[in-house]
Amino acid sequence: MTAFLDISNLSIQFPRSPVPVLRDVTLRINRGEYVSIIGHSGCGKSTLLNIVAGLLPASAGGVVLDGREIDGPGPDRAVVFQNHSLLPWLTCYENVKLAVDRTAGRGMSRAERHDWIEHNLALVRMTHARDKRPGEISGGMKQRIGIARALSMKPKVLLLDEPFGALDALTRAHLQDQVMAIHAELGTTVIMITHDVDEAVLLSDRIVMLTNGPNAQVGEVLAVDLPRPRDRIALASDPRFTGPRAAVLEFLHHRHSLPAEKVA
Numbered sequence: 610m611t612a613f614l615d616i617s618n619l620s621i622q623f624p625r626s627p628v629p630v631l632r633d634v635t636l637r638i639n640r641g642e643y644v645s646i647i648g649h650s651g652c653g654k655s656t657l658l659n660i661v662a663g664l665l666p667a668s669a670g671g672v673v674l675d676g677r678e679i680d681g682p683g684p685d686r687a688v689v690f691q692n693h694s695l696l697p698w699l700t701c702y703e704n705v706k707l708a709v710d711r712t713a714g715r716g717m718s719r720a721e722r723h724d725w726i727e728h729n730l731a732l733v734r735m736t737h738a739r740d741k742r743p744g745e746i747s748g749g750m751k752q753r754i755g756i757a758r759a760l761s762m763k764p765k766v767l768l769l770d771e772p773f774g775a776l777d778a779l780t781r782a783h784l785q786d787q788v789m790a791i792h793a794e795l796g797t798t799v800i801m802i803t804h805d806v807d808e809a810v811l812l813s814d815r816i817v818m819l820t821n822g823p824n825a826q827v828g829e830v831l832a833v834d835l836p837r838p839r840d841r842i843a844l845a846s847d848p849r850f851t852g853p854r855a856a857v858l859e860f861l862h863h864r865h866s867l868p869a870e871k872v873a
């Protein structure tokens with residue numbers, strides 16, 4: 610049986626580059642699964658996500674989502690980037706509306722569209738700021754609107770490219786908890802890129818560790834066997850949390866550490 614999201618033997622080599630960034634990456638993701646991708650800077654995490662998003666073409670191999678080969682961007686794959694990409698002249702409500710009008714809102718009446726926008730703002734607890742513009746809200750709030758906008762498209766897969774990377778630790782923790790709650794409520798399939806090992810363990814069903822580039826491959830896939838809902842405080846000393854955490858750290862810092870000159 611084919612997986613919900615099937616990444617098969619994917620390679621990509623950029624023009625004017627002597628070697629592929631990714632080589633022969635294969636990954637099968639089930640419907641509703643939360644999968645994190647972790648690896649050193651420059652190994653090709655964003656490149657992989659961009660191929661799934663349809664923003665970059667693979668040089669070899671391919672991606673099939675729910676039985677359909679991906680050959681370009683589409684509303685079935687919504688991306689949230691590290692730095693919000695909201696339109697500064699529109700309010701939070703209007704930013705979400707823009708996405709709804711072009712995707713899931715087609716075929717809805719005006720009133721249904723309105724309810725759907727409000728529903729997604731409420732999902733990220735942003736109803737109170739619906740009429741504010743991005744310049745008037747905090748970084749964490751902007752990311753929440755970005756997530757609401759992505760979810761409002763009813764995507765089959767939510768692609769998160771370091772969505773909490775630019776946030777302070779407390780805001781980050783708060784947003785992680787919200788995303789976990791949304792994932793539990795909607796059962797959305799999620800692929801998330803992160804550099805944060807704790808974040809990967811806390812949120813994921815599986816963690817995909819990429820080897821260093823070029824020619825990066827899937828080095829190891831770790832299943833996180835933790836019941837949900839997950840409580841960050843209770844888990845801090847739980848061996849089912851600390852075990853996978855140590856395994857990812859071991860992969861990144863011992864088995865696939867970067868040579869000093871590449872880090873500098």
Ligand SMILES: Nc1ncnc2c1ncn2[C@@H]1O[C@H](COP(=O)(O)OP(=O)(O)OP(=O)(O)O)[C@@H](O)[C@H]1O
Pocket residue numbers: 623624626630648649650651652653654655656657822
């Ligand atoms: N459009 C492009 N043209 C040429 N090379 C590219 C292009 N996009 C990315 N690369 C190269 O591909 C490699 C992987 O980049 P990518 O951004 O996917 O890495 P990453 O793992 O997401 O890094 P980081 O964790 O620092 O964000 C890098 O060496 C980068 O320079």
